[in-house]
Amino acid sequence: MSEHLRSEVRGGLGIITLDRPKALNSLDHGMVLAFERQLREWAEAPEVRAVVVRGGPRGLCAGGDVRSLYTGADDDAVRFWADEYRLNALIGAYPKPYIPLMDGITMGGGLGISAHAPKASGSVRVVTERTVVAMPETRIGFTPDVGMSLLLANAPGELGTHLCLTSGQAGGADAIHLGWADAMVPAEQLDALVDALAEATAADSWMAAGADDVVASFAVEPPPAPLAEVRAWADDAYAGDSATAIAARLEELAASSGPHADAAAAALKELRSVCPFSVAVALAALRRSPKLGSLEAVLEQDLALGTAMVARPDFREGIRALLIDKDGAPAWNPARIEDVDPAEVSAAFGP
Template identity: 35%
Template sequence: MDFDGGDEVRFEHMGAAGVITMTRPQALNALNHRMVKAMSAALHHWEREANVALVVIKGEGRAFSAGGDLMAIYNGRENPPIEFFADEYRLNRQIERFRKPYIALIDGIVMGGGVGVSFHGSHRVLTENAQFAMPEVGIGFFPDVGGSHLLPDLADNFGMYLGLTGTRVKWGDALWSGLATHPVKSENLGALLEMLARNGEAEGVLRNFFTMPPRETPRDVWEKIDTWFGETSLHGIFAALEKNAGNTQADSLLATMRTKSPTSMRVTFHEIAQGLSRSMEDCMRMEFRIVSRMLAGHDFYEGIRAAIVDKGSKPHWKPGSIKEVSDSDVEAYFAPLPGGDLTF
């Protein structure tokens, strides 16, 4: 089947399943505009097709999808790709509202845009090879693609922790926090896909493959994370960690957070706090306001430069400290757009 995905995303009708396979393994299946539009077209088509009972999405190679195509964004900084983000956010909302089972088979790295095309679906299957992260604050950005809808719902303030630190988690923590719905051994994914396509039913099939993984984060550390990241302000989180100076976990988290973009940190805290009481659609409108401002700013491009263009160099954030980012600076990211909000 062809929905104009070219050689970057493949669409197949297998039995009762519509199957999406991202086919950019050399780029860790990073999403671009063509892939986003093709996926949206496929979902529109398959939602109406009576002989498609469910949709499965997966990636080729060692990554499910490591995010969006950051170099394309960096190279287009003179003419920011705002329409890419608009269509990507519409796709995220489309997946969240998809009326049939939408099953993501995550067998490797899943970050950024990859999270947006997987974790808003009904079933999130993670293997022992899966690594989830929303590391955007480290490149002067923020957890978008519905991060403001996904992260606040995680147990024990785990979403705030993930958003502010960019920590990678595996299938055990993903299950216990609520990110994953079904842990499945990597070696069983082929048989799982075959059975889904044959039966056209998700719950019963997935139950047969469920494997219970252990938590990767010890319970005592988990409880500390819940306490520290349950503070009512970003300054409160920093203060809570600083009060525990000498604690290995607290010291490590402080060191990590102090390398992130101060603006991104403040915006991300506010975004996650706001997302708790918003619908997916309202979250996407909020995120579109934020991304429109960040594409016109400094830190996002500086973060890409440091991480990808000049690999491993130190970013120079503007402003350089959290104390220099005022409440009014943060509020400006969330203000209505002069040209109007994202439409669906």
């Protein structure tokens, strides 16, 4: 077991706790491998009837440890992603109720270990009033991975496209609206929820569907999702397969005197600040992913894209500007969405 990953069995409940608070529980390679080993062991253990995954008070997981990828070799990054995506696929097909507590920051790889929990096995994805979800990869010269392009594409209207291209953030109620979570539980009730799940899974009367009932006994009605109102302008602005056309529509809307001009202007500002090549690749991935037929196929696409993106200078330049030097001034190449070569975008997807 990794030093940053703790596990225990309480009653019939397997509990995995991410414990790397100084890095907001960012996943390093050892954590990914230990996570997978533990889940495979519990999948075969009859005494373990359900699994809870949790983090700390600041968040479940801020994503993969991109700082280590910044200094490592390209091959090391690809090996990390291959193992991480295998973990995501395992979670997406897990045979027992899998209950991630998406409290606080749950971004990037944090969504990869939570949002794919399958309803077919009785899984329940829990958010709180503190939840912040995001796929911020276009901000670091990468592209949304861990299979999330599929969930982004399947979000209502073009909300997933909006969040993906701008690296936008959303709250717990939004996560439920997007289809990435199932129930909201007050953060102060999470320990009691885990205790109740441990007690319920220890009982001879336990059924997999019981996870829903236990969570429901702690759940509250989520507030209105702010993202729901964004559809009034985003569905039209983000339609189609051209990032250049999307930027042009946002510029037109921002320059109008309409009620959504300010929101469009804010979105355009974010779109112009993130990596242009990443925007084009991310949009293409969103349009392709629903046609691939399975989470596993999307993860294979993610690995091809990761292999291509890590070899580009934008990837390390984005990490430098955001996390290393923190100057917030990345020098993207190309510098504008309009200058991205469509042939290079297609080549990133591999043969």
